[in-house]
Amino acid sequence: MAIGEGPGSVTTYDAKTPLRRREEVIADPRARLERMMEIRHAEQKIRELHEEGLAWGSTHSCDGQEAVAVGIAAAVPPTDHVVGAHRGHGLGLAMGLTPEQLLGETLGRSVGAVEGLGGSPHLVETSVGLVFTVTLMGAGIPIVAGLALAAQVQGSDRVAVAVFGDGAVNIGAFHEGLNLAALWRLPAVFIIENNHYGEFSRYDRTTTVEPPARRAEAYGLPWTLVDGQDVDAVIEAVGTAVATARSGGGPTLLELRTYRYFGHSRSDRAPYRPEGELEAWRARDPIRILGDRLVADGVVDEADLAAMEERCRERVEAAAAHALAAPVTDVTAMFRHVYPEAAP
Ligand SMILES: Cc1ncc(C[n+]2csc(CCOP(=O)(O)OP(=O)(O)O)c2C)c(N)n1
Ligand SMILES: [Mg+2]
16 A cells, blocks of 8 residues: 555545556557657656746656656556666656646645655655665666565565666666676666766766666676667566566676767756757657557557657646645644554
């Protein structure tokens, strides 16, 4: 059960549960396309809410990285564990969070994924295996090693997956976590979401090896470089790594190459990017790649694509309105969930 569910919680406007939303993404390429569109709309809406002064604090948008989020959610069953990072809106929606849970969280409202206690970078939905997203770079990596160790000790066939940025490969926790996971052949998958920048620095100005996933060799682990703009390539690579981990084959390090369309956070206009770089990546837009493929295969037509866009726009607008109508989380909420609480 997610925090916030149970007696007394606000009924959501969206009748679909996170689990149902996740099952759709696993089963249907059209749902994957629509979810990628939904992520794009949600990010746009969150920027607007900040500009209007209705959301506060910072936020990290993932426009351009939708195929990574949806590909992981489609390849990992909801019974496995996933830990994400601060740029996690897309992963959250892809894994099943409702737009209302995401927007409620970014707005600090009671209908948020964790009742507005965590805010934009801290998302949880245990019913679909989203253990949490974490802002401390690389911090999820040893935690995923621990989750995988727990599965191994308990004799469960559960796999644990860490998703983190290219900047995290230079954090000590990355090395500690990979070493331990490799040594004990833990059922884990480590995914570098290489969007080319860690804050204001290109990854190749801060990292000694190319591609960064080659770091896996230091720990005797297999690694793969994957086109993170192509959701089908992501599904195949993540699915293979998860199957290997589940069958006792140990961990894999994957590097999914992608690109963030906006700056690091709300205040960054990304003046450090070379001219033409953004345009070159936009030409390989992940939503367009899957949309074109589904049209070419006769799975959808242009009218379907327009209808999907419209549904996403409406869903996100309704979620924002509903979240804005919900109570702002009271400041005393910070004292809850700190110590074990007595059952009601
Ligand atoms: C341990 C730690 N050091 C510094 C920061 C400040 N910080 C937040 S995000 C970020 C860059 C992250 O880059 P990357 O891992 O590539 O993820 P991206 O933002 O590109 O998704 C930094 C330095 C942090 N959150 N944690
Ligand atoms: Mg990065």
